Amino acid sequence: MGFDAIINWFGQIEYFQLLADEWPLYLSGLWTTLWLVAFSLFLGLFIAVPAGIMNNSQNWFVRFPAWAFIYFFRGTPLLIQLFLIYYGAGQFLANNEHPLALLLWPWFQEAWFCALLAFTLNTGAYTAEIVRGSINTMPSGEIEAAKAYGLSRYKIMSRIVLPSAFRRALPAYSNEVIFMLHGSALAGVVTIVDLTGAARIVNSRYYAPFEAFITAGLLYMLTTFVIVFLFKKWEARWHKHLKPLEV
């Protein structure tokens, strides 16, 4: 055992045969994973920004709904949320003549919609917390200065607070993007053939779990690498003013 075994294992022709036969399945799985994650992250931002701002409000009636939403989605596992939406819809919306059910069921019938919804709400909640924290740590001097210039509350928010908050949220948000990518592996449990789903199909065809999952693992790693690279670029661009000066 040990090193020799690993080299022998890679030398086995079977693994490359497996790759040669199944790469279209892996690629389509990767594509499903990518659009599912990209869309849920994009839609999640539209929840996160208002929820993050609301959660910072002094007004209890504004703060409470955002707080409850964030609390629920951060307080329960993503898998449970997916099950609640997927099987909950199956139980309450299917075979139901209520006009609302008739309207919603065509959407909830599709596994991809349930997964997209669960992922969007989940990432929305986590990102809202990032936005909230980022707004909270805004230097008060900048806001006072904005007030002194006579900017309206809306202008202060849109021109001063949010741009700065987004910039400072970038490193934390890159984490959330990576978590979401890996969390999306759960899509497979509701019949979606994402990257993990593809690996499970390959495993079931060849009874070779290590080979099937290491391939998926490497593709996830590659994707993560690209994400990290992109965020590094963005940080270099938008954090230029924070870069240590060269002497």
Add this chain to the structure above:
Amino acid sequence: MKKLIIAATILCAAVGTAQAKEWKNVRIGIEGAYPPFSWTEPNGEVKGFDIDIANALCEEMKVKCTLVKQDWDGIIPALLARKYDAIIATMDITDERKKKVAFSDKYQHIPARFAAKKGTSIELTEAFMSGKRIGVQRATSMDTYVTDNFPKAEVKRYGTADEAYLDLKAGRIDYVMIDSAAISEGLLNKPGGDAFEFVGPKLNDPKWFGEGAGIAMRKGDTELHAKFNEAIKAIRANGKYKELQDKYFDFDIYGDE
């Protein structure tokens, strides 16, 4: 240090071979989510035809058996990884699986069938099934059959048969294709099952469904293989098999001798 490792390796190997010849303890992999063959009671106890067969065979072979529960799509990999020594889980003897594991003689042969909402029509042609949503259990012979024969169908793969029934009831899929006895027990005879029925013919083409279900073992374990075959013959002959069969089914599940 090196010598110690070598000694330990030899010792392990010796113990390993000794056990391979004796077979006093046999660990058996079961599924526990495929009624009436195996299911898990609310208190965690596993019951069903496969479980009874496993116990009867162990009694016949005079070995001590330990049952190990394992999800279906990992059931062969776990056997190869020596988590247990045999699988008794209504596994069809197919050529594809024979590449990885050795099978005993068959211990039952139940055809697979489609089921759908009452009144649903079916034609087993590529054109008719195109775009139809078919639910199967991942890594079963039905999965392979549907994937091979209806490439344009939308195949949904589930971890357990129960999840497929849930989605059939919700209308997310048009058909399920599973073992006919499992469909009777898990779907049709359950509350709400009267809205569904078998559609299409019984399917037992050996190309996909093999010659019945057998006990899977690792390829090297020839003594165990012989032991199981003898034990299957013995319980067929002494009436034990019929007794267990009649407990769960009102028809012959062994098929041709």
